[in-house]
Amino acid sequence: MDNIDLKILHQLQTDARASIAEIAAQIGLSEPACYRRVRELRKSGVIEKEMAIIKPKNMGWPLSMMLLVELERDHSTIVNAFLSRINKQPEIIDSWFVTGDYDLVLQVIAADMEAFDQFTQQVLHKDNSVKNFKTLVVMRHSKAHGPIPPDKK
Template structure:
């Protein structure tokens, strides 16, 4: 979670540009937004230190590493209390095939994005994670046919 910091126009331009390509050299960024390279570097470091920039990663296509299937699993807990939710969050964080998970409101308690090598491995995993767990009332799987839009930059405006 980021600390509340005041962002000026330069900070906003930096955040907008870095969300598109975090490997842009600082002199290029500085030139594009109208700052000196040292000032640009200091601002980026402050944005990182305050948590405004959460992390910088390489986004790898799952198929590259042998994960052709992607699913969204909607999980409904038997009883939703703080202990049960915390236990489920801890468990989901430790499963490599779970690449994203959200605790949500509405008809379901969790939305889980998972990867699988094939349907058999997916079936084994959901049986272990959800079907055999007494805390889980039900789960529903949505198999992703194609991704329509990749994760997008957060709007800066």
């Protein structure tokens, strides 16, 4: 990747709906050259996915929680089986396998506290691989999906 690719990526992260013509004009590149570079960035996996980002509360999911989950054992088969189960849960919109006191961080959405309680009963309390979990209720989402900086400082 060169400086032009980094500029293209910055433009796409800022506004993925921008046309190739708009991106090319912003960075001073011809449209065909810009299109080839974007296509290569997609093909190489640098651009992993393009999707609409929707506020959960606009879809009837006003509550958002971060769950810190500790598993009974830190064994790959236990972790992989747990990840396979939770990835099927529509309430879990993001998850991270992490180091430290907890094994996973889950971002969970719910329609209300009753629905969240039902989720924890069905998904976490009934799972023997879950040792414990901590819930952090999101008060305000202060920064979402910020662009990856073009340079490593």
